[in-house]
Amino acid sequence: MTAFDSxxxxxxxxxxxxxxxxxxxxxSDEKLFALEGxxxxxxxxxxxxxxxxxxxxxxxxxxxxxxxALKYGANPGTIFLxxxxxxxxxxxxxSAASVEKLLTRDDVAVTELRGMAMQGAVPPEQLSAIxxxxxxxxxxxxxxxxANCGTRTAMKEGGWKRDCPSCKAEHFPRTDPVxxxxxxxxxxxxxxxxxxxxxxMWSCLAGFVEAAETIEDAVRREIxxxxxxxCTDVNYYMTQPWPYPSSLMIGCTARATTEDIIxxxxxxxxARWFDRAEATLMIKREHPDGLAGPHPxxxxxxxxxxxxxxxxxxxx
Ligand SMILES: [Zn+2]
Numbered sequence: 001m002t003a004f005d006s007x008x009x010x011x012x013x014x015x016x017x018x019x020x021x022x023x024x025x026x027x028s029d030e031k032l033f034a035l036e037g038x039x040x041x042x043x044x045x046x047x048x049x050x051x052x053x054x055x056x057x058x059x060x061x062x063x064x065x066x067x068x069a070l071k072y073g074a075n076p077g078t079i080f081l082x083x084x085x086x087x088x089x090x091x092x093x094x095s096a097a098s099v100e101k102l103l104t105r106d107d108v109a110v111t112e113l114r115g116m117a118m119q120g121a122v123p124p125e126q127l128s129a130i131x132x133x134x135x136x137x138x139x140x141x142x143x144x145x146x147a148n149c150g151t152r153t154a155m156k157e158g159g160w161k162r163d164c165p166s167c168k169a170e171h172f173p174r175t176d177p178v179x180x181x182x183x184x185x186x187x188x189x190x191x192x193x194x195x196x197x198x199x200x201m202w203s204c205l206a207g208f209v210e211a212a213e214t215i216e217d218a219v220r221r222e223i224x225x226x227x228x229x230x231c232t233d234v235n236y237y238m239t240q241p242w243p244y245p246s247s248l249m250i251g252c253t254a255r256a257t258t259e260d261i262i263x264x265x266x267x268x269x270x271a272r273w274f275d276r277a278e279a280t281l282m283i284k285r286e287h288p289d290g291l292a293g294p295h296p297x298x299x300x301x302x303x304x305x306x307x308x309x310x311x312x313x314x315x316x
Contacts, residue, residue, distance in 0.1 A: 010124075013117045013297040014241045017128035019082030019089055026158040032080055032088075036066060040087035043069045043078065044133035047094045049244070051116070051130060052102065053109045060109065062122055062130065063089070072108065073098025079136045079159030081129060091133030091159070093141060113243070117297050131243035138245040139173045147171065178247045179218045180206035182303040183231050185256040189279055189307060190229060191293075192263075192271040200290045202282065204300040205271070206249070219252050227271045228262030231255060237306070240299040251299045253307070280308050 025031050035041060042063040045052035052072060054061040069092050070076065078090040102108045113130060116122045122130065136159055146153050146164035153162040153171060162171040182204050183190040191202040207222035209215065216234040223231050231254040240249040263271050274282065283293035283304055294300035 010296070012238075012240045012299045012302055013124065013127045014131045014243065015128060015238075016125055017132070018125045019084055019129050019132070021082040022080075023160075025083075026080060026160050032158050035080070035088035036078055036090065038087065039065075041066050041090065042084075042087065043074065043090040043092045044081075044130050045069050045072065045074045045092045045094050046130075046134050046137040047096070047099045047110060048138075049114065049134070050099075050110045050112045051134075052094060052099075053111050055107050055109060060111075060121065062126060066090070072102055077140070077155055077159070079133070079140065079155075081132050081136070084129075089129060091136050093137040118295055128241065131241050134243040135175075135241075135246040136173060138243075142245075143171060174246060175241075176247045177209040177215075177218075178206055178242070178249050179209055179215055179222060179252055180204050180249050180299060180303070181219045181223065181234070181252040181254050182300075182307055183223055183227075183229060183254045183256050184307060185259055185273065187276050188273040189276075189304065190223075190227060190256065190261075190271060191274055191279070191304075192226065193269045194267075195269045197269075198292075200287075201292045201294070202274070203294040203298070204303055205268075206300075207267075209250075215250055215252065219254055223254065226264050226267045228258075228260065228264075229256050230258045232257055237303060238299065249299050251303050253303065276308060279304060283308065 043066055044062060045064055051062055054064055054068065074092040074094045078092055081089045081091050099110050102110055113134060117127055140155065143162060144152060146167060146169055148169040149164060149167040151164050151166035153164050156163050160173065192205045193202050205223055205226050209218040219234045220231055223229050233255040235253050237251040237253055239251060242249045261271055281287040282291045285292055293304055
């Protein structure tokens with residue numbers, strides 16, 4: 001049995017968080033210091049899109065002790081992600097130079113997160129916490145200076161804020177909303193291909209929500225811009241945090257009111273209608289021409305899978 005024998009498969013990646021965020025602790029440096037010094041404290045060490053993984057005799061381990069993290073060269077500034085069974089879990093960044101040194105070791109790997117998620121190499125319940133660490137480390141690395149006055153800012157509240165000592169502006173980690181939608185017309189669904197997709201892969205269309213825009217308007221606008229299709233009856237399905245670097249994918253469905261496709265080739269390589277039989281072969285990875293649907297770790301797989309299961313007349 002393969003991952004594609006049933007669909008939709010379980011839940012998408014990054015949606016089940018094992019951590020209690022324990023936000024009430026963020027304001028106390030004293031409590032955070034004590035939690036970090038406790039022997040049960042652990043850290044995810046993140047470098048760009050990769051994670052430092054300890055290779056134990058029993059298999060790979062993604063949660064490092066604080067001592068291990070510092071010994072490997074992780075930056076000392078810890079970001080408090082939350083509590084797991086009462087013990088604190090932190091996110092830590094690491095420099096490219098330290099990663100270079102780790103690559104010479106047999107007992108440590110630096111592994112790309114997306115690959116680990118797709119291969120099931122990380123316990124699924126840990127993926128969301130790792131996504132938190134990745135997004136937060138990335139935000140701190142990119143927002144070291146005040147956007148208001150240019151002064152170096154300081155990490156506060158366990159990493160959930162940066163303060164400017166000069167103009168007193170407060171800066172908070174951002175999450176960027178993205179709509180991703182399955183558009184259907186009776187027995188057909190609209191899928192697109194981006195140039196960077198693997199050969200043969202098709203998925204739902206998606207795009208960033210713009211300033212002062214509703215989710216519904218963003219869905220209709222993105223679909224029209226990328227494919228020339230007009231649609232209506234926009235409905236929310238579910239969301240998926242997407243730590244590249246810090247998006248929230250808002251999964252929606254919509255019903256097309258037109259069928260003639262005009263592809264925006266700046267955005268997409270191609271877009272076309274697929275009937276239910278062909279989309280089923282694609283999502284099960286059984287298409288005779290090698291066409292494939294989105295991977296089960298992505299929300300697009302679940303949008304498509306639900307439609308294939310429930311049919312075009314299912315209630316929204
Ligand atoms: Zn400032």
